[in-house]
Amino acid sequence: MLELILLSVAKVMGIVMVFVMAVAALLTWIERKQSALIQNRVGPNRASVAGLRLGGIFHLAADAVKMLTKEDFDPETDNPLMFRLAPFLAVVPVMLLFAVIPFGPGEHFLISNVGVGALFILAVSSLGVYGSTIGAWASNNNFAMLGSIRTTAQMISYEVSMGLNLVGIFMIYESVNLQDIVIEQGSLIWGWLPAWGIVLQPLAFILFMTASIAETKRAPFDLPEGESEIVGYFVEFSSMRFGLLALSEFIGIVAVGATAAVLFLGGWQIPWVQGTGGWLTVAQVGAMILKTLFVVWLQMAIRWTLPRFRYDQLMRLGWQYLLPLSLLNIFITGVVLMFVEQGRI
């Protein structure tokens, strides 16, 4: 028992604190540097330690110090408790997501092998809406309230198609356990094509990415923030509370990256390499991290390329395009599976 607890704690520390938090913190720097590269700029490069700049990577520390030492401003609100609670409500669900994501083969790279892992992800990610909604509502600010309404509408709408997009995956791999799904993706179709989710469910991958970016409230779906229109649902938050809200967004990006990698990009599987153990396991964990970072990079590139949707356009996209397409995807998957089972394909 004690051993199990210690092992779990070690895994939580290893995955959440070391990997996730480090990547999320790095993302604040990567985002600035990547956008700088896209936009022909230099990007942040001033912060230095002992004369070393290392491309401005110390801005991470500078940011943290700034966030922690800024004045912690309380707006005049009737719900100070809710206001204070909101950043935690935002950050806890996105961190919980990593409890079920397998970063490598076996038990050691997975905090908890939940049988319904994929459903757990859907359930927990939909809890994220409370943080921003309650926080904005408790801010007692009209701009924040508009942001909170937008958040709620957007996250509820896109959750539906996000869940439906995964149904095709569940049907093909006949499991909702993420580790099982990854193991299934290691097989080859016709002896050469890896049975990854993106190969078998290309439409679902595109729809899932769209819905996921909407869930993380990033451009082109950053209406709750909409900095040029309503300034954002976190307009009244300052100091580390703002920092937590921003961090939860970045952790959300990593979570989307990891989820997409597990469900659609073969997780820790390296194509055409079977088996586990020894250095191969290390390589497989590395592959999983690389895949996660690839999806993260993709989200960043999209964010710095596209302008923002409008509220009504967002709703139309969600309900009139994504939802029917997701249903169509399930239907097609079902028909194809039926033919496969009958041996016609």
Add this chain to the structure above:
Amino acid sequence: MSNALLLNDKSRGSKPGYAPSVDESDLHTEHMVLNMGPSHPATHGTTKFILKLEGETVADVDIHIGYLHRGFEKMCESGTWAQVLPYTDRLNYSSPLCNNVGYVLAVEKLLGIEVPDRAKYIRALVCEMSRITDHFTAIGAGALELGGYTPFLYGVQAREMFYELVEELTGARLTTAFTRIGGVKHDLTSDFWEHVDAVLPEVERLMIDVDKLLTNNRIFYDRMVDVGTISQDDAISYGFTGICLRSTGVGYDVRKDYPYLIYDRLDFDVPVGHRGDNYDRYLCRVEEIRQSIRMMKQIREQMEPGPIAVDDWGVVLPPKDAVYNSIEAMIAHFKLIMEGVKVPRGEVYSYTEAGNGELGFYLVSDGSGRPYRLRIRPPCFALMSGLKKMIVGKLLADIVPTYDTINMIGGENDR
């Protein structure tokens, strides 16, 4: 049950047997009043929108301007005619050279003098460069406010290249004060055209990038088309000019219809739209940048060496060696500096095509060296009066691109 909850007190207290209905008028709703500005990311140039919102739909809006009022017109009365010039830099600060040219043209009209050809060409050249910077600012900021930060920086980068050319000519990026009554401050630098040659391909490349990111981008298109629409009749009755008028299909451009400087010798097209919405205004701006570059190339070919100012010491300062070596020049210099150009009694209205539209200067002179009254017709002022019509009934998010494409500049609007 839900019906009963929604009913307001009035209908709940009605007589028994009354069947409650969920008529919209029974629902107790209030507009949300939102103060947008004067300090808000989208209200650059400092404007205040007091919005009445139904959800996110703008039911009514009260637009407050004047936060950048400096008493410009009154200030001008206290200096000589030449001393007004630096103030004009600060009118439309996206295209200061257009204001410089507009002002000196008005004074020259009252003086009844004609500047040499080369001075006209240089003025037209700087006007077109300024127009390009103005349009790049408007396009870039428009993209920025729709969340497209990258096209904004590409636009600003292209603008920066023109600012460098302006800096080379005038010594300043914004506070140019380049023109003089009777001519321009100095001739083009010897390697100016080489620098233009180096810059134009880069600008072309950036424009293609911006074009790829915006013009056919479905999200950008949907955000801009049929947003901020104004009809041709409304635009004319509000006194719209410039891009905003041309986007409705009226091809009025001062440079074409009442040519000044050397615009009648240049071959250029005036782009017009047909919907009068934000997207047409965006397209018109992009096309005008191309036309302005085309004009710059023609100016280069047509320009010939010659004097850059009139040879009249009553208007233009005499050359320095003459001032030091002859009494006549010394006196002329002294009188010009101390008393200013003696503009004859009278009044005049002169108008040019600036970045945003028709920029008019109305001058009254009492024969002394100072303006008796100086009045400006800023293109933005008319546009701001029509803004309410363009945003009421649309969504909150539509205010932002609409406000951008009319390109209100606080400096010239509030004066």
